[in-house]
Amino acid sequence: MTDILTRLPQPKPGIMDIHAYVGGKSKIEGVAEPIKLSSNENALGCSALALAAYDEARAKLFRYPDGLASPLRSAVAAYHDLEPERLIFGNGSDEVFGMLNQTYLQPGDNIVTGEFGFLAYRISAQACQSEVRLAPEPELRVEIPRILELVDDRTRIVYISNPANPTGTWNTPEEIAYLRSELDPSVILVIDEAYAEFADEPTWETSFGLARAHDNIVVTRTFSKIHGLAGLRVGFGYAPIGMIEAMERMRMPFNINLPAQYAAAAALQDQAHIDASRQQVLNWRPRLIQEIRALGYRVERSAGNFLLIHFDSEQVASDANDHLMREGILIRWVKNYGLPQALRVTVGKDDENRAFLEALARFKA
Ligand SMILES: Cc1ncc(COP(=O)(O)O)c(C=O)c1O
Structure with missing residues (x-):
C-alpha cells in the first residue's frame, strides 16, 4: 500500500509549502449585488x-x-x-x-x-x-x-x-x-x-x-x-x-x-477615463481617511486606490469584517498578508463609499 502511494505523482519539493493565493471575496451568501471593495479594482470600470x-x-x-x-x-x-x-x-x-x-x-x-x-x-x-x-x-x-x-x-x-x-x-x-x-x-x-x-x-x-x-x-x-x-x-x-x-x-x-x-x-486612448479614475481616488481618499479617523480607527495615508484600517485586535478586525459583510459590503481582511488586525478597503463609487462609511459607523466592537 505505502509502496503504491509513493509511486503516485509527487509534486516537486516546495510546491506543497506554497500558500495558494486567495483573492478578495466577491460573493456574500444571500446578497445579490454586494458592494465590492475587496480587490483594488477601478470603481469606474473600464473605458x-x-x-x-x-x-x-x-x-x-x-x-x-x-x-x-x-x-x-x-x-x-x-x-x-x-x-x-x-x-x-x-x-x-x-x-x-x-x-x-x-x-x-x-x-x-x-x-x-x-x-x-x-x-x-x-x-x-x-x-x-x-x-x-x-x-x-x-x-x-x-x-x-x-x-x-x-x-x-x-x-x-x-x-x-x-x-x-x-x-x-x-x-x-x-x-x-x-x-x-x-x-x-x-x-x-x-x-x-x-x-x-x-x-x-x-x-x-x-x-x-x-x-x-x-x-x-x-x-x-x-x-x-x-x-x-x-x-x-x-x-x-x-x-x-x-x-x-x-x-x-x-x-x-x-x-x-x-x-x-x-x-x-x-x-490608453481614453485620457478622460484615466483622469476621471485617478480623480475619483484623489477626491475620496482624504475624505475616507478623515471620516474613518473620526470613527476612532487608525488609518494611514495611502498612495494607492485603497486604505488600510487598523483595529484593536484580530478579533475586532474579524468582527468588523463580518459586520460589513452582513451589511452587503465586501472589503479585505489582510490576515494572510501578516496583518490580522487590519482591513483593506478599496476606494469605490460615491454611493459605495458612503454606504461603507455608514456601515462602519454602525459597527460596535
Ligand atoms: C502590488 C501589486 N502588484 C501587482 C498586482 C497584480 O496586477 P495584475 O492584475 O496585473 O496581475 C497587484 C494586484 O492587486 C498588486 O496589488
Whole structure:
C-alpha cells in the first residue's frame, strides 16, 4: 500500500509549502449585488473605448492573437515614452513576476521583499525552489537597510511594490536609487508600480527613468487598476534588452489574448477615463481617511486606490469584517498578508463609499 502511494505523482519539493493565493471575496451568501471593495479594482470600470475595442475583437476570435502584442506594444511605448523593444507583456503583471522568477531563479537562490509585500512574487519563487526572504516593515513601510541586510550572494531578485499593497506606503526616488546603488549589478531590482497613477505624493516618482539608465532594473505596470481591465489580465515589464531576450524564451507564445490586446490599447486612448479614475481616488481618499479617523480607527495615508484600517485586535478586525459583510459590503481582511488586525478597503463609487462609511459607523466592537 505505502509502496503504491509513493509511486503516485509527487509534486516537486516546495510546491506543497506554497500558500495558494486567495483573492478578495466577491460573493456574500444571500446578497445579490454586494458592494465590492475587496480587490483594488477601478470603481469606474473600464473605458467605453476599451469596451468598443473588445466588441470589435469578437469577429476575430478564431485568429491567434499577435504573439508580440505589437499594436499594444506600440501604444504602451508611445503613451509612456518607452522603447518598444524593452517591453514584455504578461497575463497580468503577475505573469511578468512569474517569468522573471522562472528565468532567473535556481533552487537555493533567494528573492528579497518586504514583510507585507505582494504575495504573487513569492508563489512562483517558491515553485522555483527558491527561498523567499521577508524584510521587516516595522512602520508598515519597506525599509531599504532591512532589505539590504537580507541580500547575499544567492539573492537574484529584490521586489519592491511602490506604492505598496496592502499598506499603501511608498518609497522615495532617493531610497530606490540608494537600494540600486548598494545591489550587485547581477541582482535584479523589480519595482512594481501597479498603483502608480494614484500616487500624487511629491515624494513618489516612477522608476522608468532609473530603469532606463541601468542594466538590472525592471519596472512593472498593469491594466488592472487605473484602466479597470482586471478581468482581461494585461500587465507589462520595462526591462533591459538582455533581460527581455532571456525572458522572451520563457514567455508562452500567445499569452496576451486577442480581446485583451485590443481593449488595453484602446484604454490608453481614453485620457478622460484615466483622469476621471485617478480623480475619483484623489477626491475620496482624504475624505475616507478623515471620516474613518473620526470613527476612532487608525488609518494611514495611502498612495494607492485603497486604505488600510487598523483595529484593536484580530478579533475586532474579524468582527468588523463580518459586520460589513452582513451589511452587503465586501472589503479585505489582510490576515494572510501578516496583518490580522487590519482591513483593506478599496476606494469605490460615491454611493459605495458612503454606504461603507455608514456601515462602519454602525459597527460596535
Ligand atoms: C502590488 C501589486 N502588484 C501587482 C498586482 C497584480 O496586477 P495584475 O492584475 O496585473 O496581475 C497587484 C494586484 O492587486 C498588486 O496589488
